[in-house]
Each structure stands twice: as structure tokens, then as C-alpha cells.
Amino acid sequence: MNIDILTRLYLALGIVAGGILLYFLMNKFLLIRTRSVKGTLPISVSGKVAVLYFTTPNCAPCKTIQRPLHYAR
Numbered sequence: 526m527n528i529d530i531l532t533r534l535y536l537a538l539g540i541v542a543g544g545i546l547l548y549f550l551m552n553k554f555l556l557i558r559t560r561s562v563k564g565t566l567p568i569s570v571s572g573k574v575a576v577l578y579f580t581t582p583n584c585a586p587c588k589t590i591q592r593p594l595h596y597a598r
């Protein structure tokens with residue numbers, strides 16, 4: 526009976542350790558991929574001011590408060 530409990534404990538610890546390792550490896554991969562894609566914004570022109578607009582289709586405050594910026598050229 527003790528062998529079964531220890532086997533299950535080691536299996537559970539192995540699954541948890543594998544999940545943690547996978548999390549750190551995926552996080553490292555995403556950081557490397559993000560750092561390699563610098564300056565890909567289409568409005569990244571040096572010397573000009575840029576306004577970034579973040580929204581979602583279902584965000585009520587975004588629809589009412591943050592209206593798109595209209596300006597004359």
C-alpha cells in the first residue's frame with residue numbers, strides 16, 4: 526500500500542515539475558520572440574507623435590470615453 530502512495534506522489538510531483546518547466550520555457554520563448562520583433566508598428570516614424578488606441582469590441586467604457594482621435598492634417 527505504501528508503494529502505491531509513493532508512486533502516485535512521485536507521479537504527481539513529476540507532473541507539477543513538468544508543468545512548471547514548460548511554463549518557464551514558454552515564457553522564455555515568448556520573451557525572445559517579442560524582443561526580436563521591435564519597431565513593427567506602422568506609425569513608427571521618427572520625429573512624429575503617435576497616439577496608441579487600445580480597445581476591445583465589448584468594452585463599454587472604451588466605446589464611450591475613448592473615442593477615436595480626429596485631427597486635421
